[in-house]
Amino acid sequence: MNWFNVKLIFAREIRDQLRDRRTMFMIFVLPVLLYPLLGMSLLLVAQFVQEQSSSVLLIGSDNLPDDPQLVDEDRFREPLFASPEKRDLLKLEFRDEPLSDDDGDGDHMKAMAVQEMDLHGYDLVIYFPRNFDVRLQEFRDQLKQRDGPNQTPAAIPSPQLFFDKSKDKSNLAYKRISQVLRLWTIEIGDQNLAESKLPATVTRPFTFSNTDLAAPGHSNTSMWSKILPFVLLIWALTGAFYPAIDLCAGEKERGTLETLLSSPAERSEIVMGKLFTIMSFSIATAVLNLAGMALTGKFLISQFSGLGGMGDIGPPPMLALVWLPLALVPMSALFSALCLALAAFARSTKEGQYYLMPLMLITLPLTILPMTPTFELNLGNSLIPVAGMMLLMRETIQGNYGEAAKFIAPVLAVTLICCWFAVRWAIDQFNRESVLFSEGERVDVGIWIRHMLRDRGPTPTVLEALLCGVILLVIRFYAMSSMKPQDSFAGFAVSTAVIQIALIATPAMLMAVMLTSSPRRTLLLNKPALLTLPAAVLLAVALHPGVLALGKVVSDVFPMPSAQMEQINEMLAKVQADAPNVWMFLLIVAVLPAFCEEIAFRGFILSGLRHLGHKWQAIAISSIFFGVAHMMIQQSLMAALVGIIIGYVAVQSGSLLPCIMFHVTHNALAIADGSLSKNPRFEWLYSGAYQWWIVALGAGIAAALLLWFRTLSYSRTEEELWQETVDKPAQATTG
Amino acid sequence: MIHVRDLTKSYPDLQHGEFVALNRLSFDAKPGEIYGLLGPNGAGKTTALRILSTVLRPTSGTATVSGFDVMTQPSQVRHHIGFVSCNTAVYDRMSAWEMVEYFGRLYGMQEEPLRARMEDIFERLQMNEFRDLLGAKMSTGMQQKVSIARAIVHDPPVLIFDEATTGLDVLVARAMLQTVSELRDNGKCIIFSTHIMREAERLCDRIAIIHRGQMLAEGTLEGLRESCGEHDLEELFFQLISEYERQHEFLETAEAG
Numbered sequence: 001m002n003w004f005n006v007k008l009i010f011a012r013e014i015r016d017q018l019r020d021r022r023t024m025f026m027i028f029v030l031p032v033l034l035y036p037l038l039g040m041s042l043l044l045v046a047q048f049v050q051e052q053s054s055s056v057l058l059i060g061s062d063n064l065p066d067d068p069q070l071v072d073e074d075r076f077r078e079p080l081f082a083s084p085e086k087r088d089l090l091k092l093e094f095r096d097e098p099l100s101d102d103d104g105d106g107d108h109m110k111a112m113a114v115q116e117m118d119l120h121g122y123d124l125v126i127y128f129p130r131n132f133d134v135r136l137q138e139f140r141d142q143l144k145q146r147d148g149p150n151q152t153p154a155a156i157p158s159p160q161l162f163f164d165k166s167k168d169k170s171n172l173a174y175k176r177i178s179q180v181l182r183l184w185t186i187e188i189g190d191q192n193l194a195e196s197k198l199p200a201t202v203t204r205p206f207t208f209s210n211t212d213l214a215a216p217g218h219s220n221t222s223m224w225s226k227i228l229p230f231v232l233l234i235w236a237l238t239g240a241f242y243p244a245i246d247l248c249a250g251e252k253e254r255g256t257l258e259t260l261l262s263s264p265a266e267r268s269e270i271v272m273g274k275l276f277t278i279m280s281f282s283i284a285t286a287v288l289n290l291a292g293m294a295l296t297g298k299f300l301i302s303q304f305s306g307l308g309g310m311g312d313i314g315p316p317p318m319l320a321l322v323w324l325p326l327a328l329v330p331m332s333a334l335f336s337a338l339c340l341a342l343a344a345f346a347r348s349t350k351e352g353q354y355y356l357m358p359l360m361l362i363t364l365p366l367t368i369l370p371m372t373p374t375f376e377l378n379l380g381n382s383l384i385p386v387a388g389m390m391l392l393m394r395e396t397i398q399g400n401y402g403e404a405a406k407f408i409a410p411v412l413a414v415t416l417i418c419c420w421f422a423v424r425w426a427i428d429q430f431n432r433e434s435v436l437f438s439e440g441e442r443v444d445v446g447i448w449i450r451h452m453l454r455d456r457g458p459t460p461t462v463l464e465a466l467l468c469g470v471i472l473l474v475i476r477f478y479a480m481s482s483m484k485p486q487d488s489f490a491g492f493a494v495s496t497a498v499i500q501i502a503l504i505a506t507p508a509m510l511m512a513v514m515l516t517s518s519p520r521r522t523l524l525l526n527k528p529a530l531l532t533l534p535a536a537v538l539l540a541v542a543l544h545p546g547v548l549a550l551g552k553v554v555s556d557v558f559p560m561p562s563a564q565m566e567q568i569n570e571m572l573a574k575v576q577a578d579a580p581n582v583w584m585f586l587l588i589v590a591v592l593p594a595f596c597e598e599i600a601f602r603g604f605i606l607s608g609l610r611h612l613g614h615k616w617q618a619i620a621i622s623s624i625f626f627g628v629a630h631m632m633i634q635q636s637l638m639a640a641l642v643g644i645i646i647g648y649v650a651v652q653s654g655s656l657l658p659c660i661m662f663h664v665t666h667n668a669l670a671i672a673d674g675s676l677s678k679n680p681r682f683e684w685l686y687s688g689a690y691q692w693w694i695v696a697l698g699a700g701i702a703a704a705l706l707l708w709f710r711t712l713s714y715s716r717t718e719e720e721l722w723q724e725t726v727d728k729p730a731q732a733t734t735g
Numbered sequence: 736m737i738h739v740r741d742l743t744k745s746y747p748d749l750q751h752g753e754f755v756a757l758n759r760l761s762f763d764a765k766p767g768e769i770y771g772l773l774g775p776n777g778a779g780k781t782t783a784l785r786i787l788s789t790v791l792r793p794t795s796g797t798a799t800v801s802g803f804d805v806m807t808q809p810s811q812v813r814h815h816i817g818f819v820s821c822n823t824a825v826y827d828r829m830s831a832w833e834m835v836e837y838f839g840r841l842y843g844m845q846e847e848p849l850r851a852r853m854e855d856i857f858e859r860l861q862m863n864e865f866r867d868l869l870g871a872k873m874s875t876g877m878q879q880k881v882s883i884a885r886a887i888v889h890d891p892p893v894l895i896f897d898e899a900t901t902g903l904d905v906l907v908a909r910a911m912l913q914t915v916s917e918l919r920d921n922g923k924c925i926i927f928s929t930h931i932m933r934e935a936e937r938l939c940d941r942i943a944i945i946h947r948g949q950m951l952a953e954g955t956l957e958g959l960r961e962s963c964g965e966h967d968l969e970e971l972f973f974q975l976i977s978e979y980e981r982q983h984e985f986l987e988t989a990e991a992g
Contacts, residue, residue, distance in 0.1 A: 008840050012829070019828040019869075255824030259885070262788040262818040263841045264810055433791055434746075455747065725807065 001272065005265045009273025014280060017243055026242060027285045035292035039300045053089045054173035057116050059109075060097040060128040065136050068187040070180075080180045090176055093122070097130060113162035123173035125162040132157060136188075143196055221317050225397035226371045229390045231293055232286050232324055233367050237335045239285025240278050241359070244339035245352035247274045253348050257436070267430040271340065275423065278336040279329075286332065287325055294321055320397040327393050330415045331386070335363075337422030344429035344436070370394060380558040382407040385418045458518035459717075460511070465608025468511050469625035472600060475503050476629055487571055489578035493588045504629075505596035508604040523603035528655030529712065535705055536649055536658035540665035542701035545690035547642065547666070548673065555634050576671075586668055594663035601626040601643065602650040602659045610651070613719035619647035642666060645706075652709040736893060736924035737764040737787065741796035744782050744948075756782040758948040759796065764926055764941075766892065769919050771939030772928035773972065779948035780928040781820070784897045787926065788818040800893055814842065817886030820897035825881045827871035831862055834870065835884045842889035849888070856884045860914065876907035883914060894918060896927045900934060912938055932969045944975055947983075951975045 017023045064070050069077050074092055081087045098112060113125040135156045142154070161177070164170040190200045251257040260270060298318075342359060346352035363386060369375055370390035377391040388411040395404040429435050452464070460468070479499060486492040512519040520526070579585035601622050609618035627640025650659045690698075716724070741759045748754035757779045764770035772780045785791040787798055789809035797804065803811040825834055835856070839849040857863050860880050865873060873881070879899070886894060896915060900908040916938060919925050929935055935942050936956060943953040952959055952975055956968065965971040 005841060008837065012837055016826065016828045254827060255822050256826050258785075258790060258820070259818075259823040259825075259882075261790045262813060262816075262823065263838055264813045264843065265841050266810060437791070455753065 005269040006272045010276045013277035031288040031292040035296035039296040054123045055091045057122040057125045059095045061094045063128040063132040065133040080183045123170045127160045129157040221398045225394040229393035235289040236282045236286040236332045240282035240336040240339045243278045243281045244343040248343035249346035249349045249352040271427045279332050282332040323396045334419045341426035341429050382410045456517045459522045460608035462611045465605045487574045492575045500596035505599045508600035522607045524656040526655045528653045532653040532658040536662040537665050539705045540662045542698040544669045545695040545698045590667035594660050598659045610717045613723040652712045652714050739798045743795045766924045767922045768940040769925045771935045771942040773935045774945035778945045816893045817891045818895045819882045819886045819899045821901040825870040825878045830867045831881045832866040838885045839888040894925045
């Protein structure tokens with residue numbers, strides 16, 4: 001790659017964007033103006049909310065006791081409020097109790113309350129039933145004459161509150177009046193205690209004293225540590241998206257992309273130049289918005305605290321504004337590369353706009369997840385792209401530098417790996433003629449299906465392979481929700497057979513027959529070289545201790561709830577005990593899944609993906625599908641890793657049979673492991689886990705076997721052959 | 736200078752299965768000559784020239800430009816050509832001078848020689864009065880001049896013009912053709928594709944008539960007239976194409992039957 005060209009393209013794109021009025025407005029003017037304007041309107045709205053009063057209708061005020069008073073003249077008594085101004089916010093109106101025979105029963109009063117609220121716009125209706133004061137007095141008299149603790153006085157009829165929770169104003173009125181009534185009830189209680197010659201401290205013998213240990217300046221960081229990273233990432237994404245659309249789809253539309261493509265600049269140089277441009281704008285947008293928001297927030301909060309405070313929200317910690325941009329750089333790089341690759345797809349800026357939604361849909365959960373309080377920074381979570389970085393930022397803003405430092409490495413590693421893939425994807429897009437010069441096609445499902453059936457190749461296309469993967473996952477998802485856990489062997493066998501045969505193997509085979517002209521080649525139903533079969537079995541055996549050790553690491557990093565784990569183990573043990581013999585059990589748990597899953601994942605899906613032109617890309621994507629199909633994160637990770645090995649065996653041997661042999665052996669060993677570890681005869685090699693030297697020995701043998709597989713000559717797809725001719729001169733010049 | 740052998744390009748097409756845009760096209764072009772590709776819209780001219788400029792890759796066949804293979808040495812090929820087409824627009828937010836300078840730098844030219852070269856080109860193409868005008872504000876004629884200046888700034892031995900006069904008014908198109916023939920006189924190897932007979936007649940030293948991705952005839956204007964026994968190029972063109980369509984139809988019905 002010629003970095004001079006990258007710099008040249010970068011400088012031009014930056015200048016080009018800076019000359020665009022829309023970009024300038026979006027990136028520089030909007031954050032500078034937007035937040036102060038938002039802040040101002042917030043101030044206005046807040047004042048409006050504060051001053052709005054609630055109107056309350058009180059029915060049956062004659063039934064209120066004289067002491068302690070609830071109402072003084074036309075309002076609630078002043079001591080029942082925290083501050084005198086609050087008293088004016090509850091406007092009271094009175095209505096006499098309706099004269100009826102039913103003694104104010106619930107339904108009647110409810111109907112009346114609804115009518116009053118509808119007709120006169122009351123936010124809340126409160127009703128004190130007939131003889132409330134009399135009964136309260138009786139209660140107090142009984143208290144005084146009480147003989148012993150067992151004698152309880154007669155109950156007092158409940159006053160009723162009517163409000164509408166679906167209406168904000170009514171809710172507010174309810175909150176305000178509840179405070180008042182609570183204080184009033186306490187007064188009544190205290191009086192009762194006094195009259196019974198008991199001190200008021202009987203019911204509240206002590207109070208808790210609270211001390212906030214947060215360091216000064218950090219007491220408000222909790223909220224900001226969630227909001228600021230979120231705002232930062234969302235703006236980083238938005239800031240990357242629009243320039244990306246302009247730089248790719250926009251250039252296609254204006255016809256300048258072909259000019260650039262016919263210049264000596266390599267595609268990778270063009271991508272990098274554009275990527276750095278997009279990144280710069282993404283960072284600028286995020287930083288400016290962050291600064292705008294933080295400064296406005298600081299100003300607003302100082303205003304509010306002058307007005308009487310706004311709870312426990314304080315100004316954002318300014319130190320955070322220094323840390324966040326550092327974390328922003330790798331995230332912007334990731335978002336920019338994703339946006340660039342997506343934007344390369346779009347034929348026009350209009351089409352490009354449509355891609356923002358799916359991108360947001362993927363990113364939003366990853367950014368919202370870390371805002372939940374239970375989601376904490378640990379090794380497992382730090383390995384989740386985007387979310388890990390958010391958690392890292394959260395800890396940093398809260399000042400937990402030690403905690404954050406521990407996870408910088410994994411978070412950065414994951415982010416950089418994702419970045420690398422996204423950049424590769426973007427460069428791939430720019431190497432694809434069908435992407436750069438695609439013309440608008442009429443959308444017609446009929447034509448498309450006819451095309452799929454008519455122009456069948458010997459193996460499926462990439463799109464068909466991806467479609468198969470997605471279909472399998474969707475079917476699996478729905479099947480999972482409708483299947484019940486089984487504890488008899490027969491039930492377990494049937495449900496496993498249904499899943500494996502009907503939901504995994506059959507769709508793949510059907511697609512192979514319908515969509516390809518050579519299902520045999522697609523499903524790799526070739527005779528393999530004889531040696532590959534024992535080699536595959538040996539490989540599975542050699543890898544077994546390592547897989548087990550790795551599985552332990554995975555379940556340490558992503559611990560499964562122990563109840564769930566026990567449930568699964570218990571079920572498996574029951575099923576195994578119920579099986580007529582161990583061979584039947586192995587058939588259902590090891591052999592059947594091996595056949596069916598290999599047909600789908602190493603057969604149809606991998607064969608189609610190999611048209612991508614990179615065999616490792618094909619192996620990786622098919623393994624991801626294989627992993628996700630296992631539906632449980634711990635199993636999925638391990639399955640994906642093992643899938644890579646089986647995928648490699650499939651490519652190198654060109655046959656499904658060694659893959660099935662590997663799979664059967666692998667599954668069987670996993671089951672045998674349970675019984676093996678309990679057998680004292682094997683204690684020398686097994687104490688809770690395999691001895692380290694066994695793991696190392698196995699890994700060594702496996703590496704040797706994989707090297708042997710590497711020497712096999714495998715058949716390449718046309719795309720792979722082409723990619724090799726392209727890569728060779730490039731390697732010669734760079735090397 | 737340019738050798739094209741059996742160049743084929745096909746695309747997957749939803750409606751018709753595979754679409755062959757270029758079918759075993761072969762030709763050679765020498766320095767100091769204008770080689771014309773004449774064909775109706777959709778004949779495959781643009782596809783052929785995009786392959787020569789390495790923007791597209793051929794499905795099969797070979798093409799070399801100045802001795803460099805378009806498949807294996809695309810970067811060197813791009814260094815040795817200038818490509819002007821109706822699809823290669825100028826940047827809206829860049830002035831004429833900036834645009835030409837940008838491409839000069841991409842071609843690896845040093846600052847001083849580039850400046851001297853640009854002064855010369857801007858003088859020759861009479862672009863000095865709009866050298867600081869942004870692309871968006873230029874007339875079509877100005878834009879076309881910028882495109883030519885951009886394509887010749889590194890003084891390439893090969894120039895490719897793909898329907899470059901499309902959308903130009905008579906005066907501008909005339910000036911453009913004048914420039915192209917001057918470039919030929921300077922010893923450049925020029926490929927010029929068009930669907931306008933007059934242009935081909937006036938400009939091209941040799942003409943290839945292309946239809947449906949296939950070459951129907953090739954030769955000097957005189958040679959073509961003699962071999963077809965038809966003096967008028969337009970008439971000749973029409974005859975060749977209708978003859979091809981007749982055969983094609985015959986073959987198709989034979990296949991179907």
